[in-house]
Amino acid sequence: MSGSAGDGLLVAVDSRIHRLPAQVKVVALFVFVLAVVSTPAGVFWAFALYAALLATCVALAKLPVATVLRRLAVETPFIVFALVLPFVATGPQVEVLGLSLSESGILGSWNILAKGTLGVVAAIVLSASTAPRELLAGLERLRLPSTLVAILSFMVRYLSVVSDDLHRMRIARESRGYAGGRAGHLKAVAGGAGALFVRSFERGERVHLAMQSRGYTGRMPQLAASGAARNQWLEGLTISLLAVLIAVTARVAGL
Amino acid sequence: MSGPSIHVERLVFAYPDGRQALYGVDFTIQRGERVALLGPNGAGKTTLVLHLNGILGSVAGGSGSGRIQIGGSDLHREHLPEVRRKVGLVFQDPDDQLFMPTVRDDVAFGPANLGLRGAELEDRVREALVQVGMQDHADIAPHHLSYGQRRRVAVATVLAMRPEVLVLDEPSSNLDPASRRELADILSGLDVTLLMITHDLPYALQLCERSLLMDAGRIVADGKTRDLLGDAELMAAHRLELPYGFDPLSVPGPER
Numbered sequence: 001m002s003g004s005a006g007d008g009l010l011v012a013v014d015s016r017i018h019r020l021p022a023q024v025k026v027v028a029l030f031v032f033v034l035a036v037v038s039t040p041a042g043v044f045w046a047f048a049l050y051a052a053l054l055a056t057c058v059a060l061a062k063l064p065v066a067t068v069l070r071r072l073a074v075e076t077p078f079i080v081f082a083l084v085l086p087f088v089a090t091g092p093q094v095e096v097l098g099l100s101l102s103e104s105g106i107l108g109s110w111n112i113l114a115k116g117t118l119g120v121v122a123a124i125v126l127s128a129s130t131a132p133r134e135l136l137a138g139l140e141r142l143r144l145p146s147t148l149v150a151i152l153s154f155m156v157r158y159l160s161v162v163s164d165d166l167h168r169m170r171i172a173r174e175s176r177g178y179a180g181g182r183a184g185h186l187k188a189v190a191g192g193a194g195a196l197f198v199r200s201f202e203r204g205e206r207v208h209l210a211m212q213s214r215g216y217t218g219r220m221p222q223l224a225a226s227g228a229a230r231n232q233w234l235e236g237l238t239i240s241l242l243a244v245l246i247a248v249t250a251r252v253a254g255l
Numbered sequence: 256m257s258g259p260s261i262h263v264e265r266l267v268f269a270y271p272d273g274r275q276a277l278y279g280v281d282f283t284i285q286r287g288e289r290v291a292l293l294g295p296n297g298a299g300k301t302t303l304v305l306h307l308n309g310i311l312g313s314v315a316g317g318s319g320s321g322r323i324q325i326g327g328s329d330l331h332r333e334h335l336p337e338v339r340r341k342v343g344l345v346f347q348d349p350d351d352q353l354f355m356p357t358v359r360d361d362v363a364f365g366p367a368n369l370g371l372r373g374a375e376l377e378d379r380v381r382e383a384l385v386q387v388g389m390q391d392h393a394d395i396a397p398h399h400l401s402y403g404q405r406r407r408v409a410v411a412t413v414l415a416m417r418p419e420v421l422v423l424d425e426p427s428s429n430l431d432p433a434s435r436r437e438l439a440d441i442l443s444g445l446d447v448t449l450l451m452i453t454h455d456l457p458y459a460l461q462l463c464e465r466s467l468l469m470d471a472g473r474i475v476a477d478g479k480t481r482d483l484l485g486d487a488e489l490m491a492a493h494r495l496e497l498p499y500g501f502d503p504l505s506v507p508g509p510e511r
Contacts, residue, residue: 132356133357133360136356153355153356154354156356157353157354157355157396157397157398158350158354160398161350161398206348206351207351207354209310209346209351210346210354211364212310212339213308213310213339213343213346214339214364214368214413215336215416216368217336221363221364221367222367
């Protein structure tokens with residue numbers, strides 16, 4: 001019950017990357033992804049360099065490689081789409097292992113896979129090295145509208161409460177002998193979602209009362225976060241700036 | 256400042272859907288008193304308590320009439336922030352009360368709304384957490400705490416505003432016996448006026464010398480807790496029951 005075990009996606013170790021202020025990491029992620037996305041798909045060496053940069057990041061953040069690989073699973077739907085692409089795209093065809101594949105489809109598929117994977121890994125590094133609360137404080141420093149930050153912070157706080165509610169409702173359903181098939185289950189879940197919505201709505205009202213009781217007047221107090229120093233910005237953005245350099249070079253070389 | 260901590264006169268209130276909850280409530284609580292508010296479910300106890308800091312009632316733009324004085328001054332729209340500092344409300348479900356990402360942020364929420372910043376705010380948070388013995392848990396997310404710990408932090412969030420009146424809605428509900436006793440130790444050590452809604456009659460006897468008994472939107476009895484709990488006829492008439500084997504005349508109470 002102590003420590004911050006299970007605090008979002010955070011992998012609790014101490015590293016250079018963990019110590020960087022969250023706002024720096026958010027900007028760094030954004031710049032890196034922009035650089036990756038703007039690189040032409042055909043410039044393979046650029047992607048190799050990006051991958052190397054990210055691998056350095058993962059190593060610097062002392063993240064277990066297995067964890068990173070496991071979290072890559074969120075990418076699965078895109079992978080499926082990317083694998084379908086060579087079969088459905090039109091244009092000049094090539095023969096691979098007796099299959100007729102579209103040339104532009106293969107390149108498109110590579111484009112999605114490479115850029116998607118790089119983006120997802122970069123996001124994993126951010127989420128694994130930043131506690132949800134720090135992330136919120138960072139977003140606030142980046143001048144995200146305070147209402148939006150408040151909504152996000154409530155989500156972080158109440159996600160577990162709501163999922164516990166859902167869990168209890170499922171147990172209550174099954175304790176009373178409910179054993180529908182997959183379709184029946186969906187139906188029950190849909191009904192449960194309605195009940196859950198009403199519960200959460202009522203909780204929202206009670207939370208609002210509690211906030212008013214403590215003098216809330218429509219403005220959330222700032223989550224204390226100190227500004228980032230100049231060298232922290234430089235340190236955090238190094239990798240992203242290298243990525244920008246690579247992207248620009250790739251563009252120029254491609255001309 | 257002078258006058259009683261809480262003075263309520265002819266308080267009447269109906270919810271917007273027409274359900275009448277309070278039918279004329281009168282009572283006065285002096286400074287430093289510890290009072291239990293007893294009564295069956297649906298008696299209007301929580302509704303009454305939400306009036307005391309202007310969440311419900313005519314001050315909040317709702318319907319209702321009557322007069323409420325806190326610390327000798329009338330409840331007015333202009334004084335609401337001040338009144339909400341003076342009257343600290345601890346809600347029944349700590350998950351409703353703790354809505355910030357960490358315990359520290361949550362305890363700081365009230366004082367920050369009062370305009371405190373920086374070191375002063377830090378001190379206030381620390382002081383409140385020490386009062387409930389939770390100073391080592393400041394950086395933890397509320398949902399990682401046990402229920403008893405959450406209840407104590409909920410009390411701290413209100414103590415951080417340095418209230419003159421502490422109002423608790425069923426503080427002992429859902430607590431295991433040890434947490435229940437720890438909370439009693441904390442509450443009995445506080446130097447504030449205390450009003451406590453509870454169904455836990457031994458708890459009322461342990462902590463509060465005086466009790467108000469409420470039923471169907473009215474105060475039906477007001478007196479020493481021991482006398483009320485000992486009046487079998489009164490208790491039965493208002494759906495109150497003592498736990499099996501509990502004799503209110505045989506246990507020590509807070510009377511001096």
